[in-house]
Amino acid sequence: MDSPPFSMDSPPFSMEGLDQALSADFISLGLSVAGLGVLSHVSIFRTLPVEEYLYGLLGLYIVTLCLITLAYITVTNLALLQVLVRVGWIAFAFNVALTSSIGIYRLFFHRLHRFPGPVLSKLSRFYDAYLAGKNVQYNVEIEKLHDTYGDFIRTGQSDMILGV
Template sequence: MGVHVDVTSLLKTSLVAAVVGVLSHLGYFIRGEHHMQSARYLAVFLIAPAILFVTLVRLADNASYIDVAKTTAVATLSYFTALVTSILTYRVFFHPLRRFPGPFSYRLSKLVHVASLVEHSRNFEQAEQLRQKYGDIVRVGPNELTIFTPEGLEAISGVGSKCTKAGCDLPTHEKRRKVWDRAFSAK
């Protein structure tokens, strides 16, 4: 008969996991662009609870599998709840783009915009509707603006711009650029 996990232990586990969730957002996920690695993150997030379960089974000699499963479930749920809450709170209240107008749901996730395109499938028409409703600069994702004015290009790409481009793999960029250079040349 194993030692049962008590409520105090589960509360401590929940608190620690929630703090780790918030810290992982503030220390890692808040920086850079992570959408290109979503498959990798999904794999890690699916495998991590299994690793935690196996680790707890090995560390807790007297615990039953059910108690370890409870602890693993509480830790996993607390981590993800805190991580998602931290991300959404940041996107709505603290993100540098928070003052730009746009549909509220677009601030939370790019998936909302993508899902709306499944219905309409004509992004340019939807973009025009957003421009009419919100103006020449519209927030269309958590980290994305659509700019409808020619001055926007100068502000983003012009001399003295404080905008930065996403990091890229330089050899891959050079290879792709050669293809595009040929496509737009006079030859």
């Protein structure tokens, strides 16, 4: 049976502790990283204007994945393919948890969640971009949404368009 990721025999900030953490099984590794994805949504993405810091956050994400890859290569005795699979699993678990947390928040807990509108529009601005690009008549599409949903419609994460 494997030892837990952090045993009392080796402190977590030693090379042995780092090796044990990196060698954790896939389930506990995925759950830990998924927890970090949800925590980053709650602590960073709900409080920070992401549009202003998008390139910095993307750079931080890429640097973090590179450092995790480097740590796997230097600390563990795993083959390169195993390292890439583990880093891919870490990125996948983080991204799925982050996007799921954002989606659940926007659908059920956002301050405008009670207003009617297309579900895809509540989740992302891509649907509105699709509507705007469709025949390049966003006003006609908005009028169709008003006919379907009524005077008040939610067309984005924090936008609301009032009917006439």
